Amino acid sequence: MTNSHPKEKEIQEYVLDRSACSNTTIGHIESCTVCQEEVNSYTLLFTGIKQEPAASFDFDLEQLVMPLLPSPEPLMTTDRFVFGFLVVFSCLCIGVPVYIFWQNILYMFSGIPVYFIYVIIGSSSSVMLVKIWNMFKKYQNQMRILNFNYSR
DSSP: OOSSOOOHHHHHHHHHOGGGSOHHHHHHHHHOHHHHHHHHHHHHHHHHHHHSOOOOOSSOHHHHHGGGSOOOOOSSOHHHHHHHHHHHHHHHHHHHHHHHTTTTSTTTTTTSOHHHHHHHHHHHHHHHHHHHHHHHHHHHHHHHHHHHHHTO
C-alpha cells in the first residue's frame, strides 16, 4: 500500500475497469476512505452518463448540409486545359533550343563584351526591383482598404 493517493485518472480507470489498474493502486483504493468516496462519486457520475438518452435531432442533418457544399469541379476544365497547354508550350520553347544547342550554350555569351553583360544584368535587375516595389505598394493599398472597411 502506498502513502500517496492515486491520481484522478487512476481512480477513473478503477471505476471503469479494475483489471487495468495495478495491484498497489487497487489495494490503496480499497483501504482508503477518501479514495472510496471519490470512487463512489465517479460511479454515480458514470452511471448518470450511461443513463442519458442518446441525442436525437428532429431534422435530417445530411439534407441540410449537402446542398451547401460546393460540387466538385470536373477533372478537365477550360482553364486547366489552357494552363496545361501554356506550360507545355513554354517548356517546349525553352527545352527544344536547349536540347539542340546544348553543346554551344557555353560559348553563346563569349563574343559579347563584359560591359554589355553588365548593362543587361543592371537593367533587368532595375526592372525587377520596380515591379517588386509596385507590387508591394499595391499590396499595402489593398490592406489599407481592407482595414478601412473592416473598422466600420
